[in-house]
Amino acid sequence: MTIKQKKELRSNLVGYSFLLPNFIGFLIFTFFPIIFSLLLGFTSWDGVNEIKFVGLNNFIHMAKDETFRISTFNTVYYTLGTVPLTLVCSLGLAVLLNSKIRGRNIFRTIFFFPYVASLVAVAVVWNMIFHPTMGPINSILSKIGIENLPGWTASTKWAMPTVILASIWKGMGYYMIIYLAALQGIPKYLYEVAELDGASKWKQFWHITRPMLTPATFFVSMMLTISCFKVFDLIFVMTNGGPGRATNVLVYHIYNQAFIHFKYGYSSAIALVLFAIVLIVTLIQFRMEKKWVSYM
Amino acid sequence: MGKLYVKQKQKDSINKIFLYILLIGISFTMIMPFLWMLSSSFKLDKDVFRYPIEWIPSNPHWENYALIWTRIPYLTFILNTFKLTIIITLLQLASSSFAAYAFAKLKFKGRDILFLAYVGTIAIPWQVYMVPQFIMMRGFGLVNTHMALIVLQAFSAFGVFMMRQFYMNVPNELLNAARIDGLNEYSIYSKIMLPLSTPAIATLTIFTYVFVWNDFMGPLIYLNSEKLKTIQLGLRMFIAEYSADYGLIMAASMISLIPVIILFISLQKFFIESVASTGIKG
Numbered sequence: 001m002t003i004k005q006k007k008e009l010r011s012n013l014v015g016y017s018f019l020l021p022n023f024i025g026f027l028i029f030t031f032f033p034i035i036f037s038l039l040l041g042f043t044s045w046d047g048v049n050e051i052k053f054v055g056l057n058n059f060i061h062m063a064k065d066e067t068f069r070i071s072t073f074n075t076v077y078y079t080l081g082t083v084p085l086t087l088v089c090s091l092g093l094a095v096l097l098n099s100k101i102r103g104r105n106i107f108r109t110i111f112f113f114p115y116v117a118s119l120v121a122v123a124v125v126w127n128m129i130f131h132p133t134m135g136p137i138n139s140i141l142s143k144i145g146i147e148n149l150p151g152w153t154a155s156t157k158w159a160m161p162t163v164i165l166a167s168i169w170k171g172m173g174y175y176m177i178i179y180l181a182a183l184q185g186i187p188k189y190l191y192e193v194a195e196l197d198g199a200s201k202w203k204q205f206w207h208i209t210r211p212m213l214t215p216a217t218f219f220v221s222m223m224l225t226i227s228c229f230k231v232f233d234l235i236f237v238m239t240n241g242g243p244g245r246a247t248n249v250l251v252y253h254i255y256n257q258a259f260i261h262f263k264y265g266y267s268s269a270i271a272l273v274l275f276a277i278v279l280i281v282t283l284i285q286f287r288m289e290k291k292w293v294s295y296m
Numbered sequence: 297m298g299k300l301y302v303k304q305k306q307k308d309s310i311n312k313i314f315l316y317i318l319l320i321g322i323s324f325t326m327i328m329p330f331l332w333m334l335s336s337s338f339k340l341d342k343d344v345f346r347y348p349i350e351w352i353p354s355n356p357h358w359e360n361y362a363l364i365w366t367r368i369p370y371l372t373f374i375l376n377t378f379k380l381t382i383i384i385t386l387l388q389l390a391s392s393s394f395a396a397y398a399f400a401k402l403k404f405k406g407r408d409i410l411f412l413a414y415v416g417t418i419a420i421p422w423q424v425y426m427v428p429q430f431i432m433m434r435g436f437g438l439v440n441t442h443m444a445l446i447v448l449q450a451f452s453a454f455g456v457f458m459m460r461q462f463y464m465n466v467p468n469e470l471l472n473a474a475r476i477d478g479l480n481e482y483s484i485y486s487k488i489m490l491p492l493s494t495p496a497i498a499t500l501t502i503f504t505y506v507f508v509w510n511d512f513m514g515p516l517i518y519l520n521s522e523k524l525k526t527i528q529l530g531l532r533m534f535i536a537e538y539s540a541d542y543g544l545i546m547a548a549s550m551i552s553l554i555p556v557i558i559l560f561i562s563l564q565k566f567f568i569e570s571v572a573s574t575g576i577k578g
Contacts, residue, residue: 014481015404022395023410025451029429030417036428047431096319101312109564110323116560116567117330118510120531121549125329128336128542134345136332169326174571181572230421233512237532251423258427259517268427275424282419 040268047262058269068270070245071253072277074160078249079228081164082171086224087217090172094179095209108180112173119170123237126166127153153239156246163238163247167231175220182216183209214293222285229278250274330553337361337546344542360547367538370548372523373530377509378555380442380526384449385504389497392455397485399456400463401471411460414453423513430517444518449508455500462496463489499570502563509556527552 041058045051062068093111097104114122129135130152138149150158186209194204232251235241241248241256250270257267331351336344338356364370398404399411429448430439438444466489474484490497515526525533534548560567 012404015398015402018398018402019395022391022451022456025391026453029448029451033425033429033432034417034420037425040428107319107323108568110326112568114326116506116556118528118552119512120528121552124535124545124549125333129329136347136349139347177568177571230423264427264431271424271427278421
């Protein structure tokens with residue numbers, strides 16, 4: 001062995017020794033399960049009897065599974081309801097907070113707090129605020145003379161909008177912070193020049209701020225979309241998927257199939273579909289990126 | 297000219313007042329649920345929904361805060377959560393920063409491919425492979441143990457990625473100088489990298505702490521016995537069991553928020569900066 005080879009071997013070993021503790025954990029608890037899930041989706045297994053390979057049966061079954069169809073629809077509904085509104089709200093908050101005002105940090109902290117608050121606590125207080133018969137929201141609505149009071153989480157029509165409202169309220173502070181950081185990265189001279197040219201505030205926003213923020217908007221919309229596809233806690237605590245199946249989402253369906261009905265193979269197949277949807281949506285977003293995202 | 301200037305000034309201050317009213321209104325929407333939670337936690341069940349809302353109860357029922365501990369083993373849940381949070385955060389810091397050093401500053405065979413595998417798994421939602429993971433863990437006999445959550449959450453690809461981003465910014469000249477001085481990589485890591493990376497370590501600590509403290513689905517899947525449950529499961533159990541005892545539920549919810557409120561308020565500036573920077577770097 002030459003000295004050079006010896007040196008290379010040594011540096012390889014040093015590198016591996018640093019990586020090893022994390023890598024073992026990563027391999028066993030993340031990487032294997034991911035590979036395993038690819039296989040499990042093509043089997044039928046109740047966790048006790050033998051695993052049976054069933055080919056595409058799980059996927060054929062899915063086509064007939066009404067709950068699957070409803071929960072796919074609900075997941076898309078939730079995502080489409082949450083993403084655009086959160087984008088608009090968090091951008092609006094960021095623009096408001098980006099002006100020179102007193103107490104900026106206090107506002108920032110208040111808007112951000114719901115994001116770190118525990119979901120169970122938040123969900124229970126939301127359920128109480130929107131309580132269909134006793135909650136303060138409906139009390140106020142009936143005071144101002146609205147007769148057909150919305151049933152919120154108790155009604156099939158209103159349950160999803162209520163959950164969406166809660167999720168926007170909880171998440172917008174987080175995305176606001178990302179927008180704020182991006183806003184602070186826009187060079188001031190652009191606005192100074194525009195000001196000299198007599199551009200109105202709105203024109204400045206539309207022609208400078210909006211295009212300069214497209215990378216942040218791209219990032220935020222990606223993160224948001226992925227987080228919407230895996231919504232579970234909020235649904236589980238606020239509505240339990242109901243009433244009926246009105247808020248039954250994909251992850252909730254996966255959870256039920258696996259941990260309530262012990263259909264491990266079928267639930268893994270649904271998980272694969274979820275993954276495919278996330279992957280496709282992400283790829284589409286990356287494709288579209290070139291069309292509307294401008295980097296400096 | 298002077299008149300126009302005054303007019304402009306007036307317009308500016310009107311705008312400013314309008315802006316403040318708007319911001320205060322939004323702030324109220326953001327904290328109102330928490331204030332209502334706090335206020336209700338001192339009320340009897342029959343007064344919680346009384347309208348108009350009595351924000352400061354004239355006759356505060358402190359006993360709500362005493363009762364919750366007797367209704368459910370809340371202290372056990374809190375201790376369990378602290379145990380998990382501390383162990384997982386420490387392990388994740390150690391394993392992530394160690395691996396991140398290798399990915400950022402060392403050359404070895406297969407480094408780039410391995411890193412790609414790490415980054416690739418970040419993009420896959422955990423919910424996609426939680427079922428096979430559960431089956432594996434059952435095979436190891438770890439279901440219904442704290443160990444299950446510890447080993448699952450101690451090794452995070454995200455942690456490695458985040459620490460690596462930070463280490464990449466440390467100049468190589470600094471490390472090379474140390475190498476010439478005869479320091480081996482382990483001493484460079486512990487004597488130079490770790491002390492330099494306090495901001496990154498703090499960021500990862502906050503993220504991990506808040507994540508583990510608030511985690512619901514992990515404990516829901518893995519923990520069945522009462523003596524192992526965490527605060528989020530306990531809270532949910534409490535809601536199911538005492539669904540009409542709103543005052544008590546609110547008191548229990550307040551308690552569950554306190555550690556996060558303390559952490560958040562004491563580190564909020566730092567927390568917010570770290571979200572901003574991780575967000576931008578993606």
